[in-house]
Amino acid sequence: MTKADLVERIVEKTGMTKAESFEVFEHLMETLKETLASGESVKIQGFGRFEVREKAPRNGRNPQTGEPITLDARKVLSFKPSQVLKLSLNKVT
Structure with a gap:
């Protein structure tokens, strides 16, 4: 799924224009980037938690x-899915 696909889904679900949906999406992504770059974690209820972790120097x-x-x-981004997301991914139909 691409950014355009996500914006299109926002249009379908909310009835907003494509331009409004794109702007909302861009602001959301920028806020996530700024928050993570400042060292804070981002927790989205029912989805998961994004956090930046420090990796120590190592021999290679x-x-x-x-x-x-x-x-x-270096710093690496990690994602830990919520229990709700884990259960929905493993739901038996």
Whole structure:
């Protein structure tokens, strides 16, 4: 599913114009990005929680030469689905 598909679903469900739906979607995504970039987590009831985690530097190897290298510390985005989402994904029909 693409951004355009999501916007189209918003149009269908709310009756908003495509331009209004696109603007709402863009504002939502920008707010999520800004919140996560500031280090806060985002919890959406019934869906899940997005959070930024710190990864420590670690030792690795260059796959071509086998030479040991140090991989820098970095931030990664993680998502933990809610129980409601887990149950809906595994629902038996």
